[in-house]
Amino acid sequence: MNQGTEKRESNLCTANRSPRVKAMQSIGCISVLALVSACGGGGGGGDGSSPPSANSLAQICTKGNPYVADASSRTTVGTFLDEQKWVNAYLNERYLWYKNMPTNVQASDAKYNIYTSNGSVFQYGQSLTKYFYALLNANKTSSGKDVDEFSFLTSTAAWNQYDNSVELGYGISVTGTVGSSSGVLISYVYPGSSGDTAGFKRGDRIVSIDGYSAASTNVNVGTAFNNALHPTTTTSHTFTLSRSGTSLSITATPKTETLKQVEHKVLTNGTQKVGYLLFNSHVLSAEPDLIAAATSFKNQNVTDIVIDMRYNGGGYLSVASALSYSVAGAAKTAGKAFETLTYNDKRGKDNFAFPFYDTSSSGASLPSLNMTRAFVLASDNTCSASEAVVNSLRGVGVNVQLIGATTCGKPYGFVAQDNCGVTYGAMEFVGFNAKNEQVSPDGMAPNCAAGDDLTHALGDNREAMLSVALGMQQGLTCAQAQQSVSALGSNVQRGLGTLLGGKLERPAWTSNKFIDAKTR
Numbered sequence: 001m002n003q004g005t006e007k008r009e010s011n012l013c014t015a016n017r018s019p020r021v022k023a024m025q026s027i028g029c030i031s032v033l034a035l036v037s038a039c040g041g042g043g044g045g046g047d048g049s050s051p052p053s054a055n056s057l058a059q060i061c062t063k064g065n066p067y068v069a070d071a072s073s074r075t076t077v078g079t080f081l082d083e084q085k086w087v088n089a090y091l092n093e094r095y096l097w098y099k100n101m102p103t104n105v106q107a108s109d110a111k112y113n114i115y116t117s118n119g120s121v122f123q124y125g126q127s128l129t130k131y132f133y134a135l136l137n138a139n140k141t142s143s144g145k146d147v148d149e150f151s152f153l154t155s156t157a158a159w160n161q162y163d164n165s166v167e168l169g170y171g172i173s174v175t176g177t178v179g180s181s182s183g184v185l186i187s188y189v190y191p192g193s194s195g196d197t198a199g200f201k202r203g204d205r206i207v208s209i210d211g212y213s214a215a216s217t218n219v220n221v222g223t224a225f226n227n228a229l230h231p232t233t234t235t236s237h238t239f240t241l242s243r244s245g246t247s248l249s250i251t252a253t254p255k256t257e258t259l260k261q262v263e264h265k266v267l268t269n270g271t272q273k274v275g276y277l278l279f280n281s282h283v284l285s286a287e288p289d290l291i292a293a294a295t296s297f298k299n300q301n302v303t304d305i306v307i308d309m310r311y312n313g314g315g316y317l318s319v320a321s322a323l324s325y326s327v328a329g330a331a332k333t334a335g336k337a338f339e340t341l342t343y344n345d346k347r348g349k350d351n352f353a354f355p356f357y358d359t360s361s362s363g364a365s366l367p368s369l370n371m372t373r374a375f376v377l378a379s380d381n382t383c384s385a386s387e388a389v390v391n392s393l394r395g396v397g398v399n400v401q402l403i404g405a406t407t408c409g410k411p412y413g414f415v416a417q418d419n420c421g422v423t424y425g426a427m428e429f430v431g432f433n434a435k436n437e438q439v440s441p442d443g444m445a446p447n448c449a450a451g452d453d454l455t456h457a458l459g460d461n462r463e464a465m466l467s468v469a470l471g472m473q474q475g476l477t478c479a480q481a482q483q484s485v486s487a488l489g490s491n492v493q494r495g496l497g498t499l500l501g502g503k504l505e506r507p508a509w510t511s512n513k514f515i516d517a518k519t520r
Contacts, residue, residue, distance in 0.1 A: 054089040057082065058419055065124060067421030070156040075420060080127065081107060086419050087132055095426045096344050096412060097137035097148060105134045128422065129153065136426075143442050150384075150410055151426045159416060159423035165283045168256045169231055170195030173311060174206070175452070178225055179217035185454055186241075188280075188311060191263065194255040203454040205242040262289035265459055266300050269470045275302040275369075276459050276466070279323070282315025282385040287322065287360040294326040294367040305369065306469045307389070308377040308459075310404055310452060314384030317354055317413065317431075322366055324392045325356040329370030332396045333358075339388055339431040341413070347428075354431075356392075373399035375469040378444070379452060383408035387439045388431060395433025402446045403469050409443035448478035450485065 060078035061068045068075055084107040092098050105112075112131040114123040137148045161167065171193020176184040184206040189196050206214055212224040228237040231254035238251045263278040275297035279286070297305065305327060321338040337353035358366050376390055387407050393400050412427040432438050453464030461470060464485045471481030 052085065052089055054086055054093055057086040057089055060086070061420035062124060064122075065420050067155050067157070070160070070421040072156065072418040080113065080122070080124070083128065083420055084112070084131055087128075087424070088135065090417060090419070090424065091135055091426055093346065094344075094417070094428050095136075095151075096428055096430065097139075098344055098346070100137035100139055100147075101135050102138065105131075107131065132424070141441050145409070145441065147441070148412075148427055150412060151414075153422055153424045156418045156421045156423045159418075163283065163416075164258070165261060165281065165285045166256060166258050168234075169229075169254050170198065170200065170252050171257065171259055172200050174229060175454075178214050178222045184214050184225065187452065187454060188458065190259045192260060193257060195252060198250050198252040199248075200239075200241075200250065200252070201243060202457055203243070207240040207242050207247070209239055210237055258285065260289065261286040262293060263459065264289075264293035264296060266296065266302060267306075267459075267461060267470070269461075270474055272303045272473070273300055274470065274473060275300075275305040276308065277305065278308040278458055279386075280309075280311050282312070282317075282319040282323075284316060284319065284361055287319060287362070287364075290319070290323055290326070291360060291364055291366060294369060298367045298369055302369075304373065304375065304473050305371055306375045306377065306466060306473075308466070309382050309386040309389070310377050310379040310465065311381050312383075312386040313381055313408075314386055314410070317385055317388060318357060318361060320385040320389050321354060321392070322357045322360060324389050325358050325368070326366045327369055327371050327374055328356070328393055328396050328398050329368040330358065331370065332398065336396055336434040338392045339433060340436075341429040341431055343429045350429075356396075371398060373401065375401045375403060375473060377450075377465040377469065378402050378404040378407050378446065380405055380408055380443070384410040384413070387411070387444055390444060391431075391433045391437060391439050395435045395437060401448065401469070401472060402444060403448050403472070404446050404450050404452075404465050406443040406445050407439075409439065409441045411439040411441065448472065448481065450482065453485075 059071055059073055059075040060082040061071070061075045062080045062083055063077050065083075088107070091101060095101065112127055112134065114127045114130070115121060116123065132153050136151050139147045141147055171190035172186050172195040173188040174184055175187045176182045178184060186200055186202060186204040186206065189200045189202055206225075208214060209225055209228045212221045214221070214225070228239075231237075234254050236251050236253040238249060241248050241250060259280075261279065261281045261283060265276050267274045267276050275293070277290075277293050277297075279290070307323075307327070317339065324338060325333050333356035336356065338356045339354045341350075341352055341354055343350045358368075360366065374393060378386075378390075382404075387410060390400050390402060390407075391411075411430050413431060414425045414428045417424045417426075430438060448468055450465045450468045453467075456463035459466065461467060467485045468478070468481040471484050472478065476484070
């Protein structure tokens with residue numbers, strides 16, 4: 001759900017700690033009257049005491065917590081310190097890097113108990129966000145990236161929407177930067193979405209929104225763009241677009257809608273049939289469409305498959321497993337693990353081999369395509385469960401040719417945990433394929449580089465990434481396939497930028513892989 005099904009919050013705040021934190025979606029900056037007990041001493045995270053269990057502290061919530069109505073189980077009224085204690089206990093028990101948690105974080109510190117300037121209103125969202133991120137592993141990888149770029153918290157309401165592939169918006173995704181020469185372009189429009197109905201097209205350049213020019217470097221422009229592209233209300237916005245040199249205006253009203261995450265078609269490439277699968281999110285609602293796609297490919301005797309996951313930030317490992325089973329087939333996956341999940345040393349008993357599923361979550365049988373190779377289209381937005389598909393297929397001997405750009409680099413996952421209407425996703429495990437290989441934290445490099453070509457529709461044989469894949473499928477070398485794309489004159493966009501003053505439409509916390517607490 002790049003760009004869409006991942007939900008937005010109003011007045012989002014970001015802990016001022018590091019680029020990792022600034023990239024994460026937090027809970028809203030909602031205030032709580034200061035008359036509630038919001039702070040106190042202790043709370044773990046450096047006082048040397050053994051924290052109580054998370055279970056014993058669960059669902060004891062700050063009086064006035066604006067999210068508590070969405071809690072997953074019965075709550076009782078407590079203080080903000082109670083919620084801080086739960087966070088500390090949860091991380092100490094479940095966090096993959098619990099040994100690397102800072103020892104100098106005090107729950108009573110004023111920077112984790114924030115009030116308005118006159119001291120009358122407690123800033124719940126800011127306080128909880130800063131406390132949570134302060135406890136995370138701050139170490140760097142050898143390349144200088146944060147070891148933990150992915151742990152997050154968000155409202156449980158937002159998480160539940162994401163989990164159900166629901167969004168308030170237009171069903172469009174964007175790429176580019178306000179105030180830059182690259183501008184802001186529409187990279188994808190979900191079929192059947194309100195944006196599709198309104199007339200947005202892939203490749204449209206957004207000239208302005210509500211009169212604010214995308215060419216301006218004024219920070220207010222970035223705010224206006226993000227307010228329109230990350231809507232929290234159903235207020236209409238007017239977009240001025242440039243399409244093939246022609247200016248047009250579209251007024252669009254955000255709607256809450258379920259987005260279709262899968263598209264497929266069979267392409268004729270020379271004398272062969274190639275299955276093209278566009279897959280945008282590993283959500284459970286995608287399973288019926290994945291089965292329909294694999295069935296179509298099997299019935300039409302496709303000889304190869306191209307899986308387009310350039311915009312797929314991850315999701316359920318069970319869905320990734322089912323897709324991988326269909327591609328590789330029963331013989332290659334028999335008796336092998338899709339991914340072995342390894343937890344911290346306190347949780348050795350939780351380590352287990354996640355299987356290749358031959359049925360969907362509803363029990364429907366999955367077609368077995370028995371592919372010996374697969375072409376995967378990827379970008380820096382290809383993350384987590386999508387990377388697990390590539391890694392798992394390679395683990396059982398499928399020749400996966402990765403085409404595009406280096407992926408995001410996330411071998412970690414979690415089980416979502418709700419407390420007091422806030423959902424936490426601290427990284428809990430690292431995954432290994434059947435050859436005991438994990439995805440590099442620096443990402444998976446492409447076998448052949450190609451950019452996102454916004455001048456052609458996804459699934460069009462002439463689109464740059466797909467054209468490279470089809471060329472290699474016909475026996476061309478990477479260089480020969482790239483040369484063929486250059487001859488087409490495609491307008492390639494290399495890498496996905498960020499909007500000034502905010503983020504792309506895809507919140508970073510949705511770039512994850514996770515398992516349900518009740519894995520089948």
